Amino acid sequence: MLLQVSNISKNFGGVQATKDFSVTVDKGEIVGIIGPNGAGKTTIFNVISGVYTADEGSILLSGQNVTKLPQHEITKLGIGRTFQNIRLFKGLSIIENVMCAFDPQSKYSFIGSIIPTPKRKAEEKRGKELCEHYLEIVGLKDYINEAPENLAYGYQRRLEIARALMCNPKVLLLDEPAAGLNPTEVGELTELILKLSKDFGFATMLIEHRLELVMGISHKIVVQNFGKTIGVGTPKEVQNNPAVIEAYLGAEEEDNA
Amino acid sequence: MQFYLSVLTLTLITIIGVAGVYVLTSLAGMFSLGQAAFMAIGAYASGILVVKLNWPFLPAAILAVLISVIIGFFVGLPTVKLRRDYISLVTLGFGEALTAILNQMTGLTGGAAGFSGFPKVISFPIVLVAAIICVILVAFFKKSKYGRQCIALKGDELAAKAMGINVPKVKMIAFLFSVALVSLSGVLYAFYVTYVDPTLFGWKLSGEWVIMNFFGGVSSLTGSILSAIILTALPEMLRFLSDFRMVFYAVVVLLVLNFKPAGLLGTWELTPKNVKKLFQKKKEGTHASSGK
Amino acid sequence: MLKVNNLSASYGYVKALKEVSIKADQGQIVSIIGANGAGKTSLLRCISGLVKPTSGTIEFLGEQIPKKPNDIVKKGIIHVPEGRKTFSGLSIQDNLLVGGYLFSAKENEEELKKNYELFPILKQRKEQYAGTLSGGEQQMLAIARGLMSHPKLMLLDEPSLGLAPLIVNQVYELIAQIRDRGITVLLVEQNAKKALGLCDKAYVLENGEIILEGTGKELLCSESVKKAYLGG
Amino acid sequence: GNKTETSEKKETETETTEKTETPETPETPEAPDTNGTASSGDTIKIGALQDITGKTATLGKMIQAGAQYAIDEINAAGGVNGKKLELITRDTTGDVTEAINAFTLLATQDGVSAIIGPPVANIGLAIAPLSEQYNVPILGFAIDTAVLQNKDGVTYKNMFLFQPSDDQQGAIMAKYAINELNSKKIGAIYRSDNAYSLGLVDGFKSYLSESGSDAKIVQEVQFTATDTDFSTMLMKLMNAGADVIYAPNYTQELITIAQQARAVGYTGPIIMGLDAAPPFASLAGAASNNVIYINNITESEPKVAEIMEKYKAETGADATNKFFLGYDVVNILADTITEVGEDSVAIRDAVEKLTGYEGLTGIISINPENHQPQGLEMYIHEIKDGQSVMIKQYSAE
Amino acid sequence: MAIQLLLNGLAVGSVYALIATGFALIFSILKFSNFSHGALMTLSAFVGYFVSAGTGWSLIPVLIVSMLVGGLIGLFGEFVAFRRITKRNSATFYYFVSSITLGTFYESIVTIIVGAGYFVYPMFFSKPAIWIGNFVIQTSSVVMLGISAIVLIILVFVLQKTKMGRALRAVSYDRDTAYLMGIDVFKTISIAFFISGALGALAGVFLGIYNYTLTAQLGNLVVKGFIASVIGGLGSISGAVFGAVLLGLLETILIFFIGSGYAPVATFLIMILFLFIRPQGIAGKSVQEKA
């Protein structure tokens, strides 16, 4: 099992954001997390990626316990993520934004950072090529030297994905990647996620309210409500689960195009 | 001539310090009110080695910078891990503490009467070369992986961590690099002026360096250096204004902050590419006008 | 009630709005749909005074609207901004009270009660910092906060953004309720289907220009709208 | 371009030749022509390297005013050797770096014959090594003797001191405490980040230990620039049973110390340095009673009183002791120039041999070995009922 | 002696408290440490001096006039140095730099007007000190303690319980949205600067009284206010006061036992220790950033 999350809980001054959450994700698998607002979905991502440390429970990544590790080390071990509210680096161009994710892996020393050693040149070149490669995959090849603020919303999300890819993730966490996109863009994004999952073979976890996306590509869906899991299963199973309908989907089925 | 040379040399020494602050403030977004204290460490440590222990200058200078970096590491420890606002506090407190130590350890430092007896090893050409080297190092640093990581974490620490950036480590590297440069400027100052005292290195000097960084351009190294030149020369040129010159200085800086918020140069850097661009633009301009 | 005539606005070189004219009558829900960057938010920011239009006029209740945003609020226009924009370090209760800034403590107390009835979750959490609420909770808070100022016209910017389907439904029910109270609603949405289903009148904004207008039903059936905004 | 270059070269050449010269060798007669620092034209220029702005501006401005006053007097009487004197002031702003620039200007561009030096030791210390490069004597008042010698104890050729050194002043006060106040237990309060304060404490202490008396400092407390509360420190001195408090600090600090000392119940004598000279007594009010201080001048001297009155009438400001230091030095310079001409090297050599000059700040003789004034007396005053009373004239020796 | 030290420490602490509150108020709203506050204090202390010297008024009217002028200086500072930064929504760095420059500006104004001299502050109290048994406390300290306490209570009440306080806090989180709620943002910010300026003046005048003399260097004490406000928890008024009192006590004790010379070193070490134990400050709440 690639990622094994067991019984994690997180409490914020009395608010039980997540309680006893468990999930396993395997290579190539896409797992969706849905649930009402405030159900603790983002909190799960934050715990897995090390923004918060879990109060209880454990997280195993390829068998290694990463529960208490600092955020950047968890990333290095293979967890890449995007954010619910886009968080790109201002003051850096698009390619530099992606380079930032390469930099921690870059193998030149401090000396190389103040004088142009051959090692530095080689590493910078390698990084740049990788960046261009990833940017091409997400369809941003033509904008590499632009400022990220100038990108349209949908493209900013793609840039975040490219940046996460640069972290060589074994597990990719996508927090509402389709928020704010129109139906056409959601379609394109769906294809991108499927393609990445297939080509790279990483495990994907996806938080999404846009059901057309999450129901379309997830192998498994976990439904959260008030921090607790109220349903797990294939999209079909989940959609027919009365508890899920009551807590999340609502009665008007025709809405979920 | 002597006078201009002296002003120029002191300006170049300032440039080295400002380049150090550039790394810390413009790149990594950390505000130190104690960088001047590291200048003091550079000056005093090298002074003690040379004057009291009869070391030759060069090894003394190197060891002094090294000592600053080691002390910087311990000062940096709490600052890189804590909330950003605390950096100014910790460095300020450190500066005050260091001043107190310099004042108290009279036997070693001369106390408030200052430390004199430095041989005058440093002259204009040496400072010029040192300044050029330092600026080049900083320019390379800016374009390196650490430079990028600094800019990234300046904007968003949480996202930086999520990209695998070891935020405390990168901050520490920026801090120590800055400390090294600043303390080098201290060494040069001491052996050029041949006298230092604790009052030279108060938090206001650190503040001035930060002002220079902003005055020149938010994140432009070229701008920082330019403003170091302008803002060091300005008071010198305004000697005749006496009491009024600081008013003038403050007004100029306030005007720039208010009306040219990105600083004199914004983010523009003096690189061959940009110069070419500038040149081309001018050419295009002339072409266009001649075309009409 | 609200009349926007030939409004243009720009950010530096970027022209966000070009000669936009819209109208909303008392008690109507008027929705504006359009893609990312079409200028929907900019239009609302012009109406609420955060952006100065370069040309054109905005009339409210037959009068030119004042210049400063705070004076516009006094006239009865409230803007619930995109992305909720709750005051993160203030408690829920304080957020609501800030919404009632222009009213007396007594009036606020009554309004507070009403809102807590409408949003029980807010009452439960009233001491929690708004910044730590989930997206949906924040959206409710933002709407409730807007209601605190007894608005005549409410500008809602993408209220369903990032909300769970169930909550989206709730929010839309809420919008209908708000309308039923006699408050005019100007609704900006990406979620075109929902918005068109509810509204009395709708405009389609593209690249800063109005390219289509009609009743909600008309636009729902329009082929071009279907293609561009309904994913069909 | 070319011309200045060659003249510069000449300058450096003369400099090197002079450096190799032994002090006894009389300077070459053609020196005035080649020496770029000597003034020419119809005025004789005297530089004032003073703190005109900044924290210590009160001191620097007073010296400048005294110097100017003397120059005006001399010029009114026909000048020196038929030429008028001109004072060129350069501001140190109380900052070492600025002071160096200011000094370089005076020494290389302004063509002054001599420089009236700064009142503050730190500036003097920074200037001293630099002064070796040029041939302009600096007649200063920074009382730290380190200003006069390099670290190997060799006297800087151009640095001179024109008032008792801190050792001497400290000794005078210590002498008085032992001999006249019969003190056994002394408490000291001083600023640890101020060289002046520290110097006076050192002088005081060394006299105590060398005098062989059984009086000793029972408790000392230090404060720094940002301390506002002295009462805790004063109480510590009182707890140690101090019968005299020694407070060698700046005037503004002395006012606070005197006030707070009296407020916490200390009524005994407080010994202070020059800084308790007028207007201290009038500023500190009743708290100043039983304060003993030293001064370069005494108002009981008619000439001093006359100048004070005149200056007050002209400017509305009070002339302090610094004024008279500046005044005396200009007169010494005028006398010297009358004798040896305006060449700065000649002036230097003459100043080194100065003996028995009767100035308003005492009878001044320069010790050629260390460039300090020898046996210069100071006036001890006591403040009684808000009035300064001159008690005794004292020298350190 | 312990009680005497406590008294002295409280006295020093109350001076720092007055400085720190003005500091904290601005921090709470615009999120920067206003380093021009020290120079503002000096400037208004001189106002107090000249008013009193010119009119011979008693303490209260002198205080009122100085606080009014201090408030106006605060308004002026906001207008020339900070308003544009606010309007542009620039990063907080700009405020910081601007405030240091503004401080330089004020300082040089003071120097131009009064030079480097010292001024003997008028004594408003006929008895300089009050004896309680064997303990003594300066009259000015007692008055200062009282006034700081009253000011603090009023301020906290205003911020927590009144509409204006809520508006201030709302502005501090999101200016645009505060505007949308009908709050006149710049008026609110101006009010904060006015209050902060008035507090600065209060501190300045009391420092003058307490020190008996006044010099242009008074503003250097801003450092103490800064340290106190950070220890207290940035932006928290009551935290700033606790921080200030703590700092005052700490310094007094250190001065008594190890002397003033090394006191800054000890303060620094204690500060670091404190930051490790309670990084959010005394009154700060630790809120985890949410991704």
Ligand SMILES: Nc1ncnc2c1ncn2[C@@H]1O[C@H](COP(=O)(O)OP(=O)(O)OP(=O)(O)O)[C@@H](O)[C@H]1O
């Ligand atoms: N740092 C924090 N401090 C306090 N409470 C928090 C914090 N982070 C999250 N919470 C609380 O935890 C709960 C879960 O929040 P979370 O953001 O995980 O929800 P979510 O499922 O992602 O919702 P949405 O779909 O709206 O984004 C919420 O009630 C929120 O208020």
Ligand SMILES: Nc1ncnc2c1ncn2[C@@H]1O[C@H](COP(=O)(O)OP(=O)(O)OP(=O)(O)O)[C@@H](O)[C@H]1O
């Ligand atoms: N502050 C700003 N500075 C510069 N350009 C801006 C600014 N705000 C918006 N724009 C530009 O103005 C245009 C219209 O933006 P607006 O936010 O009004 O669109 P929108 O329809 O609300 O989009 P979305 O659906 O993404 O919210 C866009 O091209 C955008 O890039």
Ligand SMILES: [Mg+2]
């Ligand atoms: Mg979420």
Ligand SMILES: [Mg+2]
């Ligand atoms: Mg929008």
